[in-house]
Amino acid sequence: MRLTLKIWRQKNSETKGKIESYDIDEISPDMSFLEMLDVLNAKLINEDQEPVSFDHDCREGICGSCSLFINGRAHGPDRRITTCQLHMRKFKDGDTIYIEPFRAKAFPVIKDLVVDRSAFDRIQHAGGYISINTSGNTQDANATPVNKEDADAAFDAATCIGCGACVASCKNSSAMLFVGAKVSQYSLLPQGQTEASRRVINMVNQMDLEGFGNCSNTGACEVECPKGISLDNIARMNRELVKASFK
Amino acid sequence: MKNFITTSIGKKFAMALSAIFLMVFLLQHFLINITSVFSADIFNFLSHFMGTNPLVQFILQPILIAGVIFHFVMGFYLEFQNRKATKYEYHKVRGGANSTWMSRNMIWSGLVILSFLILHFIDFWFPEMNHKYVEFLPEDPNRYYDELVEKFESPVRVLFYCVSFVLLSLHLLHGFSSSLKSMGTNKTYVSTVKNLSNFYAIGIPAGFCFIAVFHLLSHL
Numbered sequence: 001m002r003l004t005l006k007i008w009r010q011k012n013s014e015t016k017g018k019i020e021s022y023d024i025d026e027i028s029p030d031m032s033f034l035e036m037l038d039v040l041n042a043k044l045i046n047e048d049q050e051p052v053s054f055d056h057d058c059r060e061g062i063c064g065s066c067s068l069f070i071n072g073r074a075h076g077p078d079r080r081i082t083t084c085q086l087h088m089r090k091f092k093d094g095d096t097i098y099i100e101p102f103r104a105k106a107f108p109v110i111k112d113l114v115v116d117r118s119a120f121d122r123i124q125h126a127g128g129y130i131s132i133n134t135s136g137n138t139q140d141a142n143a144t145p146v147n148k149e150d151a152d153a154a155f156d157a158a159t160c161i162g163c164g165a166c167v168a169s170c171k172n173s174s175a176m177l178f179v180g181a182k183v184s185q186y187s188l189l190p191q192g193q194t195e196a197s198r199r200v201i202n203m204v205n206q207m208d209l210e211g212f213g214n215c216s217n218t219g220a221c222e223v224e225c226p227k228g229i230s231l232d233n234i235a236r237m238n239r240e241l242v243k244a245s246f247k
Numbered sequence: 248m249k250n251f252i253t254t255s256i257g258k259k260f261a262m263a264l265s266a267i268f269l270m271v272f273l274l275q276h277f278l279i280n281i282t283s284v285f286s287a288d289i290f291n292f293l294s295h296f297m298g299t300n301p302l303v304q305f306i307l308q309p310i311l312i313a314g315v316i317f318h319f320v321m322g323f324y325l326e327f328q329n330r331k332a333t334k335y336e337y338h339k340v341r342g343g344a345n346s347t348w349m350s351r352n353m354i355w356s357g358l359v360i361l362s363f364l365i366l367h368f369i370d371f372w373f374p375e376m377n378h379k380y381v382e383f384l385p386e387d388p389n390r391y392y393d394e395l396v397e398k399f400e401s402p403v404r405v406l407f408y409c410v411s412f413v414l415l416s417l418h419l420l421h422g423f424s425s426s427l428k429s430m431g432t433n434k435t436y437v438s439t440v441k442n443l444s445n446f447y448a449i450g451i452p453a454g455f456c457f458i459a460v461f462h463l464l465s466h467l
Contacts, residue, residue: 006338019338072341098339105334171342171351172329176255204254213332214255214325216353217425223345232434238256239431245251 001027001088004096005040007052010109013116017109019098029089033076034059034066036088037099053112059084061226064161067168068113069100074165074224082163082226102168106175106210119210120162120178126206127199128182130191141191150188157184159227166221166229172213177221179207180233187240197244204241256429258325263426265318270423270447272311277451280395280458287392294391298375319361326354349421356418363411370398399462408459412452419448 002025010017024040031039034056041051057065066083070076076086091097099113107115132138146154158181166177183200186192192199215234222231251257279297283290297303342351349356371394378384399405423444432440 008338069337072337072339073344100337100339103333103335103337105332169345171333171346173332173334174255174329201250204256205250208255211332212255213329214259215429216259216325216329216350217421217428218346218350220342220345230434231428232437235428235431235433238260238429239433241251241254241256242260242431245257 001025001029001091001093001095003027003036003091003094006096006098007113008100008109009052009112010101011111013108013110017112019100027088029087031088032059032084033068033070033086033088034084053110053114055114056084061085062161064163067102067115067117067164069098069102069168071098074102074168075163075226079223080226080228082161082165085226102164104164104167104173104212106173106212107164107167115164117162117164119212120164120175122210123175123179123203123206124162124182127195127202128186129195130186131194132191144190146189154185154188157181157188157229157233160185160225160229161227163226165224165226167212169220169224170213170215171218171220172216174215174221175207175210175212176215176234176237177225177229177231179203180235180237181229183237183240184233187236196240197247200237200240200244204237255328258321259429262318262321262325263429265314265321266422266426267430268314269318270419270426272314273451274447277454281454283392283395284458284461290395291389291391295386295388298379298391299386315364319357322354322357347421349417350425353418353421356414359411359414360418363408363415366404366407370404396462396466399459400466402463405459405463409456412456415455416448416452419452420445423448 002023005022005024006019007022008017009020022040022044024036024043027036027039034054037052037054044051055065055067057063059066061082061084064082066075068075068083070083070086075081075083077090078086101107101109101113101115102117106119107117110116160178160181162178164178167173167175183203186199187196217231217234219231222229252261279290279293282293374394379386424440427436427440427444
């Protein structure tokens with residue numbers, strides 16, 4: 001395949017970036033998108049040019065590191081996948097592909113396509129945990145019965161890998177799908193009840209402090225989420241916050 | 248409680264509450280107006296009641312005006328906050344791939360509705376306030392139908408009204424269900440809310456259009 005890549009290049013967080021164009025050929029349709037970028041970087045290094053920086057780690061859709069906005073969509077044109085699971089067969093020979101970093105005020109660009117998503121970590125630190133007795137009296141998890149439907153919904157919420165596609169796709173750069181998933185995965189389980197009130201209050205306050213936008217229920221986040229996290233988690237978070245605030 | 252309204256969710260909750268209040272008002276406004284199609288007497292009776300009842304005039308009307316102002320001011324404020332949060336724009340974005348036009352353009356459909364409201368106030372509400380509380384003109388319980396018909400004699404006004412109602416419909420197609428989601432509607436009710444939302448969002452504006460066109464054609 002022969003492709004034209006329009007890639008966002010930015011030296012560091014202080015400088016202004018711009019779109020630069022690269023022609024690349026001999027791309028196999030069986031390559032993953034990140035392998036295609038590896039080929040481009042090998043070519044750039046051979047030509048004594050600065051390679052394109054981009055985030056990646058597991059390359060199997062688990063870690064949530066890859067974060068590219070490809071041809072106007074987070075993680076590219078396919079649904080329910082991360083960028084590393086996207087293959088070049090989804091594109092046609094001769095295509096022009098726009099590759100941009102995830103955009104949000106709360107996700108500043110570090111370099112080229114790498115963005116700082118530590119805002120998500122700080123939201124997690126604010127309340128995304130449960131207290132467990134680890135002093136030697138740890139209770140067997142199976143000793144506390146959990147309703148099957150709640151367990152399934154909690155598990156679905158817990159599949160969020162925190163990649164930030166929800167923020168990148170949202171016209172308001174809202175992080176509510178992420179925070180909703182993190183609140184839900186604990187609030188649905190008996191183990192998460194002890195900190196339930198302060199968890200939702202602290203996580204929502206931290207989300208607001210980080211400068212994410214408001215949710216206007218467009219549903220773009222749900223569509224682009226590689227793990228299919230449902231909007232229902234946002235509604236549950238809203239209910240949890242009302243419950244906690246009026247307690 | 249004291250912090251709830253200052254959170255992003257609290258603001259959305261307040262926005263949703265004002266939206267639901269305005270939708271209830273719109274429904275009662277429609278139910279009164281539709282009577283003008285089949286009975287001038289009933290329309291005059293209901294309009295006279297609404298226009299002279301002290302509870303409606305001095306309690307509900309100020310609450311309604313406050314609700315309208317709050318909804319628009321909060322809408323602009325949230326839009327401003329959201330634009331601040333996005334900061335950078337993509338070179339290429341395909342919004343249509345993951346969301347509806349209505350959901351992405353609530354501010355624009357809202358602005359058209361605002362301009363319509365200004366015209367509507369100039370047409371009906373300001374003259375009504377002037378009639379009752381500025382010039383203190385004698386109350387005629389049968390004047391309402393004639394005033395309504397007179398306004399809809401203009402095809403240009405009817406056209407602008409109908410265009411505004413199309414935008415109102417688009418606004419409601421997203422706004423109705425969105426307001427309930429913002430208030431935490433359980434997923435069990437999602438499909439019911441969606442059906443109710445579509446029924447209301449298409450039915451009410453279409454009904455208002457019908458009233459305007461009916462009076463235009465009836466008096467050609």
